[in-house]
Amino acid sequence: MSAPLYEADIDLGPLKSRRIALIGYGNHGRSHALNMRDMGVTSIAIGLRDGSASIDKARADGFEPVGLADAVKDADVIAILAADEAHKAIWDAHVAPNRKPGVAVIFSHGFSIDYGLIEPPADCDVILAAAKGPGGAVRTSFEKGGGLVGFWGVHQDASGEAEAVAKAYLAVIGCGRAGIYPTTFKEEALADxxxxxxxxxxxxxxxxxxxxxxxxxxxxxxxxxxxxxxxxxxxxxxxxxxxxxxxxxxxxxxxxxxxxxxxxxxxxxxxxxxxxxxxxxxxxxxxxxxxxxxxxxxxxxxxxxxxxxxxxxxxxxxxxxxxxxxxxxxx
Ligand SMILES: NC(=O)c1ccc[n+]([C@@H]2O[C@H](COP(=O)([O-])OP(=O)(O)OC[C@H]3O[C@@H](n4cnc5c(N)ncnc54)[C@H](OP(=O)(O)O)[C@@H]3O)[C@@H](O)[C@H]2O)c1
Missing domain, CATH: 1.10.1040.10 (N-(1-d-carboxylethyl)-l-norvaline Dehydrogenase; domain 2)
Structure with missing residues (x-):
């Protein structure tokens, strides 16, 4: 087994310098947003569907959520933290038509890519950054000074920086406190x-x-x-x-x-x-x-x-x- 990476091993620069859109503010979305803000990430857009039940929750946490297209259009990194079964619909209607060229797209589960539900164009980085456990625990463990074990994988590396972005993403959501390991979309999807x-x-x-x-x-x-x-x-x-x-x-x-x-x-x-x-x-x-x-x-x-x-x-x-x-x- 490869040795884990911890926070001190990881350069957060590739993430802190970019505009990040988080799609969804459920268990994972909320925890990722709060943890990365606490870790010094300043440019975070929360993208929610029209009439989302999570708008008030995001506002109460100090974010001003925007529509899905607005969140995506200026983002350098898009983390799709919505329910897996909705990924394809969100991708087709909101991400694909509005994203910037060369954007990095992050998934927290191998599902949509490994089973071919989404096939991002070749100019995108396609990254897996999976904090292994329920989304709420990503936040509660972080608040206690810990984190969940994280796994990263790269499906497409158009920029040459996908691995660095993957590791930095896991580190800013707290996984660098528990250990970060490599995987593949296929391995994570089947195991999960x-x-x-x-x-x-x-x-x-x-x-x-x-x-x-x-x-x-x-x-x-x-x-x-x-x-x-x-x-x-x-x-x-x-x-x-x-x-x-x-x-x-x-x-x-x-x-x-x-x-x-x-x-x-x-x-x-x-x-x-x-x-x-x-x-x-x-x-x-x-x-x-x-x-x-x-x-x-x-x-x-x-x-x-x-x-x-x-x-x-x-x-x-x-x-x-x-x-x-x-x-x-x-x-
Ligand atoms: N790697 C792991 O171990 C692990 C563990 C758990 C989850 N995950 C992954 O994390 C991701 C999110 O899971 P979660 O547990 O955070 O889910 P969740 O708590 O159910 O949150 C889902 C979010 O998706 C949004 N959503 C659902 N349908 C949508 C649609 N049609 N259009 C736009 N937004 C929609 C919801 O919006 P509203 O707020 O408007 O309802 C909500 O904000 C999934 O990919 C899941 O597989 C990974």
Missing amino acids: ILGEQAVLVGGMCALAREGFEQLVAAGISERMAYIDTVHELKYIADLIHERGIHGMYAAISDTAEFGAHEVEDPIREAVRPVFEAIVKDVTAGNFARRWVADFDQDRAGLYEKRASAKDHPLEAAGAEIRKAVTRRSEP
């Missing part, structure tokens, strides 16, 4: 999507729901089933975050560890074909195309799935437990 689909979100929720349902079918109360399959996830996740999987095993009971080692292999064998199918689906760009097609249908598929997930019986059990825990913890 496989991780969230198969393990962190889809996989974890599937296991939790299945465990809950099995326990309830075995006659266990919903309250107890929820605590043992969902509520306690946080304690295990915190241990893994702090100590790794091996360290977590060392911190739990031997009974839990012995049983977990016994069932890990059969569970892995059961999910392996599903994971392999996800890798193929994502790598071929099929997931990206389905998601953008759903976005074009006003996210009808997402909203339908979200509504049916909300009705799962574990939600009511969870709400009751959270309420009881909160009441007991209040002074």
